[in-house]
Amino acid sequence: MPEILEVETYRRTAARALAREVVSVQADDAWFLKGGTQREELAVSLVGRRFGAARRRGKLLLLDVEAEAVLGLRFGMTGRLLVDGAAGIERLEYSSDRDDPAWDRFGVTFADGGTMVLRDPRRLGGVELDPDVERLGPDAWSIGLAGLRDVLGASTAPLKARLMDQGRLAGMGNLLTDETLWRAALSPEREAGSLDTTELRRLHRTLRRVLDDLAQRGGSHTGDLQASRRPGAGCPRDGAPLARSTVGGRTTYWCPAHQR
């Protein structure tokens, strides 16, 4: 997925779907319906109504349905949102160059003939009616210094794992987290609770800067570390050989020379 930056783009795409009457719902893929959501339930909740607002918490896109319900959309690694056939993001890293309508896992049709479709080749995303937003931590883009301190707490888990724990901090994916830790000169393997005040401030400042910076550049894959995410590459900052390991269950590239 789309990490937080891409989902924010989808949120703006979804804004084009607001205030248009829904006349039908396409939700035939039962696997794609999460949290016990039923197809009939979706139809009842959406048909005849309009989306009133497009919100986001971390990587979860939330569409308010006339104060009646909330439609939650998740995009997994390869999901895209298309409104009237156009996507906010034409091509996703690690997804497909093809673009097959057979990958449409969920959609609605509007009275004006337009559509909003969630197209996801790998079916890693999902749709849920009234998702429990409180299961997510605070949004990474707006978290404050004190909030970030709470996220790390006294945890002995690796720093990277904690930052990617959506229940503690919502929005950080694998690429953004590696980029942030690389820029902040912090090892992904550090115990999350071991940062001193200076390091915590540096992490907070860097996190904010990475999100703003990469949003402007065009996405989670536009970081300074990105081109070096391959075996044998050197650190773009100091040329030292990058380490590749698994942290928090995800492939991690980092520079042992300057990330401590």
Next chain:
DNA sequence: CCGGATGTTCACCT
């Protein structure tokens, strides 16, 4: 042919 890849969830360990 095989192994991974912007993710989440769950079962099963320690």
Next chain:
DNA sequence: GAGGTGAACATCCG
């Protein structure tokens, strides 16, 4: 309880 691992989802790429 806290962490860690591996599987599942499906497709493409090197």
